[in-house]
Amino acid sequence: MRTSQPQTIYLKDYEVPPFLVDHTDLRFELFEDGARVHSTLSMRRNPESAAGQPLELDGDSLELESVALDGQALSDRDYEATPASLRIDSVPDQFSLSVVTWIRPQDNTRLEGLYKSSGMFCTQCEAEGFRCITYYPDRPDVMARFRTRIEADQSRYPVLLSNGNDVERGELDDGRHYAVWEDPFPKPSYLFALVAGDLVEKRDQFTTVSGREIDLRMYVEPRNAEKCDHALVSLKKAMRWDEEVYGREYDLDIFMIVAVDDFNMGAMENKGLNIFNSSCVLASPDTATDMAFQRIESIVAHEYFHNWSGNRVTCRDWFQLSLKEGFTVFRDTQFSSDMGSPTVKRIEDASLLRTAQFAEDGGPMAHPVRPDSYMEISNFYTLTVYEKGCEVVRMIHTLLGPEQFRAGSDLYFERHDGQAVTTDDFVRAMEDASGRDLSQFRLWYEQAGTPRLTVEDEYDDAQGTYRLTIHQSVPATPGQPEKQPQHIPFAVGLIGEQGKALPLRLSADEDENDAPTQRVLELTGDSHTFTFHGLQARPVPSLLQGFSAPVRVDYPWTRDQLMFLMSHDPDGFNRWDASQRLASDVIESLMHQPKDVRTDRRLLTAYRHLLADRSLDQALVARMLQLPTVAALIEQSETADVQAIHEARRRVLTELAVELRDDLVACYRRNQESGEYRLEPEDIARRALKNTALAWLLHVNDEEGRMLAVKQFEGATNMTDRASALRALVNSDFEGDRQQALDRFYGQFKEDPQVVEQWFAIQASSPNAGSLAHVEALLEHEAFDWKNPNKIRSVVGAFAGQNLSHFHAKDGSGYRFLAKHILALDETNPQIAARLVSPLTRWRKFKNVYSEGMKSALETLRDKPDLSKDVYEVVHKSLKD
Ligand code: 7MF
Ligand code: ZN
Numbered sequence: 001m002r003t004s005q006p007q008t009i010y011l012k013d014y015e016v017p018p019f020l021v022d023h024t025d026l027r028f029e030l031f032e033d034g035a036r037v038h039s040t041l042s043m044r045r046n047p048e049s050a051a052g053q054p055l056e057l058d059g060d061s062l063e064l065e066s067v068a069l070d071g072q073a074l075s076d077r078d079y080e081a082t083p084a085s086l087r088i089d090s091v092p093d094q095f096s097l098s099v100v101t102w103i104r105p106q107d108n109t110r111l112e113g114l115y116k117s118s119g120m121f122c123t124q125c126e127a128e129g130f131r132c133i134t135y136y137p138d139r140p141d142v143m144a145r146f147r148t149r150i151e152a153d154q155s156r157y158p159v160l161l162s163n164g165n166d167v168e169r170g171e172l173d174d175g176r177h178y179a180v181w182e183d184p185f186p187k188p189s190y191l192f193a194l195v196a197g198d199l200v201e202k203r204d205q206f207t208t209v210s211g212r213e214i215d216l217r218m219y220v221e222p223r224n225a226e227k228c229d230h231a232l233v234s235l236k237k238a239m240r241w242d243e244e245v246y247g248r249e250y251d252l253d254i255f256m257i258v259a260v261d262d263f264n265m266g267a268m269e270n271k272g273l274n275i276f277n278s279s280c281v282l283a284s285p286d287t288a289t290d291m292a293f294q295r296i297e298s299i300v301a302h303e304y305f306h307n308w309s310g311n312r313v314t315c316r317d318w319f320q321l322s323l324k325e326g327f328t329v330f331r332d333t334q335f336s337s338d339m340g341s342p343t344v345k346r347i348e349d350a351s352l353l354r355t356a357q358f359a360e361d362g363g364p365m366a367h368p369v370r371p372d373s374y375m376e377i378s379n380f381y382t383l384t385v386y387e388k389g390c391e392v393v394r395m396i397h398t399l400l401g402p403e404q405f406r407a408g409s410d411l412y413f414e415r416h417d418g419q420a421v422t423t424d425d426f427v428r429a430m431e432d433a434s435g436r437d438l439s440q441f442r443l444w445y446e447q448a449g450t451p452r453l454t455v456e457d458e459y460d461d462a463q464g465t466y467r468l469t470i471h472q473s474v475p476a477t478p479g480q481p482e483k484q485p486q487h488i489p490f491a492v493g494l495i496g497e498q499g500k501a502l503p504l505r506l507s508a509d510e511d512e513n514d515a516p517t518q519r520v521l522e523l524t525g526d527s528h529t530f531t532f533h534g535l536q537a538r539p540v541p542s543l544l545q546g547f548s549a550p551v552r553v554d555y556p557w558t559r560d561q562l563m564f565l566m567s568h569d570p571d572g573f574n575r576w577d578a579s580q581r582l583a584s585d586v587i588e589s590l591m592h593q594p595k596d597v598r599t600d601r602r603l604l605t606a607y608r609h610l611l612a613d614r615s616l617d618q619a620l621v622a623r624m625l626q627l628p629t630v631a632a633l634i635e636q637s638e639t640a641d642v643q644a645i646h647e648a649r650r651r652v653l654t655e656l657a658v659e660l661r662d663d664l665v666a667c668y669r670r671n672q673e674s675g676e677y678r679l680e681p682e683d684i685a686r687r688a689l690k691n692t693a694l695a696w697l698l699h700v701n702d703e704e705g706r707m708l709a710v711k712q713f714e715g716a717t718n719m720t721d722r723a724s725a726l727r728a729l730v731n732s733d734f735e736g737d738r739q740q741a742l743d744r745f746y747g748q749f750k751e752d753p754q755v756v757e758q759w760f761a762i763q764a765s766s767p768n769a770g771s772l773a774h775v776e777a778l779l780e781h782e783a784f785d786w787k788n789p790n791k792i793r794s795v796v797g798a799f800a801g802q803n804l805s806h807f808h809a810k811d812g813s814g815y816r817f818l819a820k821h822i823l824a825l826d827e828t829n830p831q832i833a834a835r836l837v838s839p840l841t842r843w844r845k846f847k848n849v850y851s852e853g854m855k856s857a858l859e860t861l862r863d864k865p866d867l868s869k870d871v872y873e874v875v876h877k878s879l880k881d
Contacts, residue, residue, distance in 0.1 A: 006375045006869040011319040017137055018053040020046050021144035024189075026134070028114075030121055030152040030196055034104045035114060036065070039134040041144075044094040055097075057086045057135035060113070060128070064135075065100040086135040101134050108132070109787060109828040117262035118221065120197025121157070122275060124268060127318055127377045130189035140315045141420040143186040150196055151178040157196040159219060161256060163187070163271045183271055185251070186418065188314055193270030195219065195258050202228040206236050206250070209243045214250055218257045220282065223751075227282035230293060231257060231300050238301035241335050246409060248308045257281065257300070261753055264789050264831050265381070267299050269306030276303070279754050279790055285677045287755050289720045290684045297339060302332040313416045318377045322369045322445070323423045325381075326389020330397070333390060340681050343572035344619045350547040350573065353391065355632045357383040358552070361450045363842040364878045366477040370423050370445040375873040378831050384448070391550040392444045396427070398489045398520060398548055399441070400434045408433035440524055441487040448477040451486055453523070455555040459538040466494065466535050471527040472551075478877070488523040491548035494532060494539035499568035501542075505533040517570070518545055540564055545571040559585065563606050572620055579624040582606065583652070584636060587628070591641070591648040599655045607656055611663045611693075618671075619685035625692050627653055630804045634845065641847045642808035646767070657696040665704055668693040677718040691724035698732040706734050713741050719755070727762050730769045738769065746783075753790070756783045760794040765802035772806055772813055775799045786825070789832050796821055800839040807839065808846070812853030815840065819857040822871065823864055830868030837861065837871060841878040855879070 020043065027038040045051070064081045067074045069091065080087040086099065108115035113132025114123050123129065131138040148162040154177040160169075164183030171177050202225070204216040216235060218228045235257065242248040256273045263277035280299045283292055309331060310324035337345045360366060360383050367380070369389045374380050397405045412429035423445050431438050454471045470490065474483035494502045503515035512534060521530055532539075540561050544553050557565070557578075562585075565578035586603045610621055627649060634640040657664065671690035677683075694712070697705025709725045709732075716722035722745070729741045742763070749755035760778055764770050778784060778795050785791045800807050800818050807814040818836065825833035843854035861867070861875045 006872055008373050008375055009377075010373045011317070011370075012372070014317055014319075016048050017046055017139060017142050018049040019043050019055055019137060019142075021137065021142055024136075024144040024146045026146065027149045028151065028194060030105075030150065030157065032106065034102055034106070035121075037101045037103060037134045038098070039101075039136070040096055040098045041136070042096050043091075055088045055091045058128070058131040058138040059084050059086055059101075059135045060131045061103075062132070062135060063102040065102055066098075067100075068098040070095050071098070081135075099135050103133060110831065111262055111264045111789070111829060112831070114194065115262070117260045119156070120199065120221075120260070121152075121195065122197075122258065122260045123192065123194045123270075124264060124275070125192050125270070126190040126268060127321075127381075128190070130192055133192075136189050138189050139317065140188040140190060141317065143188050143314070143418075143420065145186050146183045146192060147180065148182075148192075148194065149178055149180045150194060151176055152196050156198060159195070159197055159199045159201070161193075161195040161219065161258065161273055163191070163193055163273050165253060185271060185311070187271050187311065188420065191269070191271045191311060191314075193268070193273040193275055195260075195273070195275070198222075199258070200225045202232065204232045204236070206239050206255075208239070208249045210249060212249075212253075214239075214252075215254045216257075217254065218259075220259045224259060224278070224282050227284045227287070230283045230288075230296055231276075231281045234297040234300040235304060237297070237339065238304045238335060241301070241338065242305060242308070242331075245334065245338075246308070246331070246406070248413070250307065251312070255304075261790070262788050264829070267303045269303045269310055271307070271311050274300075274303040276300075277790065279757060282754060285718045287719055287749070287752055289723055289758070290679070290687060292719075292754075293679055294336070294340070294684075298332050298336045301335045302328055305331045305335075308413060312418065313413060314420045316420045316422050318374070318380070319370055319372070320422045321377075321380060322385045322389035322392075323421065323426055325386050326369065326423075327393050327426065329386050329390035330393040333394075341617060341619045341685070343576075343617065344623055346546060346573050347576050347620075347623050349387070349390075351632065352383070353387050353547075353550055355629065355635050357387045357550070358450050359631075359635050359842055359845075360384055361388070361448060361477070362475070363845070364478060364880065365838075365841055365874065366448045368446050368448045368480075372479075376834070376869045379834055379870060379873050388550055395444070395489050395549055396430050396438070396441070398491075399438075399522070400430060400436060404434040404436075405430070438487075443484060443486045447474055447483050447486065448480055449475045449483065451488065451549075451551040453488070453490070453544075453551050453553045455541070455543060455553060457541060457555075459535070464533065464535050466532045466539055467529055468492070468532070468541065469527060469529045470521075470523055472523055473526075478880070485524065485526050488549045488551060490521045490523050490543070491518055491545040492521060493518045493542040493545055493569070493571060493574075494535070495542055495565065495568055495570075496535075496539055497537050499564070501570045502532075502535065502539055506530065508533045520548065542569050542571055542574045544574075544577075546573050547577075557581065559600065559602055563602055566606055566624070567609065572617065576620065576624050579606070579610075580628050580632070584628050584633060587633060587645070587648045587652050588637070590651060591644050595651075599652050603652070604656060604659050608660060608663055611660065611667050617685070618689050619681065622685060622688035622692050625689075631802075634804070639847050640845055640850075642804055642850060643810065646805040653696070654700055657700040657702075661697065661700070661702060664693040664697050665708075668697070668708060673717070673721060687720050687724075691721070691728070694724065695728045695731065698728040698734075701733050706732065706737060710737055710741075713744075719758075723758055723762065726759075727766075730762055730766050732768070750783060753783075753788075757790050757794040760784070760791065761798040764795045764798040767803060767805050770799060770803045770806055772799075772809065772817060775803075775806075776817070786828065789829065792825070792832055792836075796836060800836065808850050810849050810853075812856070815853045815857035816860075819860045822861060826864065826868050826871050830870040833868065834870035834874050837874045837878070841874060843878070 021041050023042040025040040029036040061083050105114045105116050112129040150160040160179035162181035164181050167182045168180040199219040200222050202218040206214045252272045258275045259278045259281045261278045266280045267276040305328050309327045315323050408430035411433045451474045456469045458467045496502045501517035503512045504519045505515045562578045562582040569575045586600050633645045671686045709728045713725035726741050729738045764775050822833050822836050840854045843851040
C-alpha cells in the first residue's frame with residue numbers, strides 16, 4: 001500500500017497567485033548525462049493577493065544547484081528546498097530570482113518535462129511538466145514573457161528550437177553552439193517547449209488574410225522527410241478556415257511542427273512550436289490509412305486552433321480545462337465536418353461519446369465537464385472534459401444559431417485576450433452577445449452523469465394531433481446524489497406514411513407552409529408535452545436529430561419503424577441511429593436463445609437494400625453496415641455478459657454474411673480500386689465500403705473472399721487497402737494466409753514504427769488471432785518497447801480496450817495480465833499506467849463472473865507499495881463504494 005494518501009485539490013479553494021512573473025529567462029545547457037537549467041524570473045507580488053506571503057515555487061524531482069535573489073547568492077539558511085518545492089520566506093515586493101537546477105532528461109521515462117526521444121531532446125509541459133525542469137509557479141494563471149537560450153553539441157543537435165522568434169544563434173567552444181528564442185506573447189509555463197536534435201526541416205508559407213507572410217516549418221527525423229506533406233496541407237487549410245469561420249488570424253511570424261516518437265499524448269499546442277506524436281502527424285499513402293490521414297488533419301487543426309482557444313485566452317486553473325479543450329474540440333469537429341462528410345463525422349463523434357464517454361459518466365470516475373476536485377490532473381484529460389465539453393459548446397451553438405454564436409466567440413476573444421479565465425467567462429460572453437439566459441444551461445458544466453430522456457407519444461385521430469411527452473432525469477454520480485433538470489436542445493422531426501418529413505405545427509393556426517420539418521425543442525423541466533397539429537395519420541418520430549444533445553433517448557420504436565427510419569429519415573444521423581437500434585435489438589434478443597433461432601429476416605432485408613443503394617452517401621452506407629460494437633452493446637445493457645454479447649453478435653454477423661454473400665462480392669467488385677490513390681471523400685467512402693464487404697466475407701471464411709483479400713493485400717498501392725486486407729485475413733480462419741500476410745507485412749515495414757504499431761494493433765485487437773498467449777508473445781517481439789507509449793497502446797491498450805472477448809476471459813486471465821503490466825509501468829510511466837486502468841474501472845457494470853476478477857485486479861494494484869498518485873486516484877475511486 002501507498003503509505004500516504006495523495007492530496008485532493010478543490011476548485012473551491014482557488015486563490016489568485018501570490019506572485020506574478022513578468023519575464024522568464026531560461027538557459028539550457030544540454031549534455032549527454034544531464035542538463036543544467038539556469039532560470040531568472042522577474043517577479044513581483046500580485047496586488048490582488050494578500051500581503052506578506054512567502055514565495056513558494058513548484059518542483060518535481062529537481063536537484064538544486066544554486067539560488068540567488070537580486071543577484072545575491074543565497075545560503076541554504078535563506079530558503080527551504082526539496083525536490084518538489086522551493087520556499088523563500090522573505091522576499092521584497094519586486095525582485096529577480098535566479099535558480100540553477102540539474103535534471104536528467106536521458107533517464108526521464110515519465111515523458112513529462114524535458115526528456116530524450118530517439119536521440120533528440122524534447123519537452124511536454126502540460127499540465128504540470130514545467131516543474132520537472134525548474135522551480136516555478138507552475139499554474140496557468142501565471143503568464144510571463146519567455147526568452148530561452150539553448151546550448152548543445154552542434155553535430156548531434158544541429159536544430160535548436162523554442163517558442164516564438166529566433167533572435168540569435170552562434171558557436172561556442174568544444175563543438176557546441178547556441179540559439180536564442182524570444183516569445184513576445186505572455187504565456188503560462190505549460191505552453192513552454194524546447195526541441196534539440198538532428199532533424200530535417202520542411203518549409204512552407206502561408207499568407208494571412210491581412211497579407212502577412214508566415215513561415216511554416218516542420219521538423220522530423222531524416223527518415224520521415226517524405227511524410228510531411230499532409231500535415232502541412234492540413235495546417236494551411238486549418239489556418240484559412242479559422243480566418244474564415246472565426247475571424248482568427250495567426251499572430252507570430254513562424255509556426256513550427258515537430259514529430260517525436262515517444263509521446264504520452266497525441267500532440268501539444270505549445271506557442272508557435274506544436275509537438276506531435278509521430279503517429280498523429282506523419283503520413284504517406286503507402287504507410288498511413290485513410291483514417292490516419294483524417295486523424296492527422298483534425299489533430300493538426302486542433303493544435304493550431306489552440307493558438308486562440310487556449311493560448312491567447314487560457315485557463316485560470318486546471319478545473320477550467322474544458323474551456324480550452326471542449327471549445328477547441330468543437331472547432332476541430334466543425335473543421336473536419338467542413339472538410340468531409342458532415343453526417344459521417346457526426347456519427348463518429350456520437351459513437352465515441354455514446355460508447356466511451358457515457359461509460360465514463362456512468363462509472364466511478366464520473367465527473368462534471370468542469371470537475372470540482374482532483375488528485376492528479378493528468379487523469380482529467382478525459383472524454384468528459386474533451387468530448388462532452390465539445391457537445392456542451394455545440395449545444396450553445398445550436399441554441400444561439402451560427403451568427404450569435406460567432407458574435408459570442410468574437411466577444412469572448414476580445415474581452416479576454418491575454419487573460420486566464422473560466423468556463424463561466426465563456427458562457428457569459430455567449431450570453432452577453434446573444435441576450436440569451438444560459439443560467440440553467442450552466443448545469444452542463446457542473447453536473448456529472450448522462451441525462452436520460454424517456455419519450456411517450458399519443459396520436460389523436462379525431463383531432464389530427466400528435467403529442468410528444470418527454471421526461472428527463474439525470475442519474476446520481478459519485479459525490480452528486482441529487483440532480484436538477486438541465487437545459488436540453490432536443491431536435492425532432494416527424495415522418496409521415498409516405499416517408500416524407502412533415503411540417504411541424506406547434507399550434508393549430510400555424511400555416512403549414514411556414515412550419516419547418518425540424519424543430520429544436522428546448523427542455524428545461526422534468527417533463528414537457530408538445531402537441532403537433534394537422535396530421536393525417538400517426539407519424540414516426542425522429543428524435544434527437546443530429547444527436548442534438550449528449551443524452552440517452554428511450555422510445556419504444558418497433559422494428560418496422562426502425563426499418564422505415566433507416567430508409568426515409570431525412571436526418572442522416574438518425575438513419576444510422578435507426579440501423580444501430582435495429583441491429584442492437586436483434587442481437588440482444590438472440591443473446592440467450594438456442595442456436596437454431598434465426599436472425600430476424602427484416603435485418604437482412606434492410607442490409608440487402610443498403611448494399612444495393614447507390615443513391616445514398618456511400619460513406620454513410622459503410623457506417624450503417626457496421627454492426628454495433630461489443631463495447632456499445634455492453635454500454636446499452638443493464639449488467640453485461642461479455643461472452644454472451646460477443647457470441648450473439650457473431651451469430652448475427654455470420655448469418656448476415658452467409659445470406660448476403662453474393663451482394664457482398666458484388667459490392668466489393670463494384671468498389672474496387674482503379675487508378676491513382678486519392679483522398680477525396682468519395683474515394684475514402686468507396687474503400688470503406690469495399691473493405692467492410694471484404695471483412696464480412698472473411699468472417700465466414702468465404703473462398704472467393706479469401707482470394708480477393710490475398711490479391712488485394714499483394715497488389716495494394718495504399719495502406720488502407722493493405723491493412724484492411726491484412727485485418728480481414730487475420731480475422732478469418734485461413735491460418736496459413738494469415739501468418740504469411742503478417743510476416744510479409746512486418747518484413748516490408750519493420751523499419752517504420754507507425755506501421756509496426758498498426759501491425760501490433762491489428763493482432764492484439766483481433767477476436768480471432770489476439771488470444772492472450774499471442775498478445776504475450778507480441779510483448780516479446782523485437783519491435784516491442786516498454787518505453788514507447790505507442791507500442792504499449794498498440795498491444796496492451798488494443799487488447800484491453802478493443803479485444804473484449806479475450807480481455808474478459810471468464811477465468812480472469814485478461815485482467816491479471818493487465819494488472820501485472822500496469823504495476824510495472826507505474827514505475828516508469830505513471831500517466832500511461834493510469835490510462836490503462838480504465839478498462840477495469842467499470843467492474844460493477846458486469847456480471848459476477850467478470851466483476852469479481854476485475855475487482856481483484858484492482859485490489860492487486862491498490863496493494864502495491866508506493867503507487868503513483870496517477871494510478872492511486874483511479875484505483876481508489878474505482879473501489880470506493
Ligand atoms: C484532438 O488537447 C483532440 C484531442 C493535451 C493532450 C491534445 O491539444 C491537446 C493537449 C490529450 C488527449 C487528447 C488530445 C490532446 C491531449 C487531443 C488531441 C487532438 N493540450 Br491528454
Ligand atoms: Zn487540445
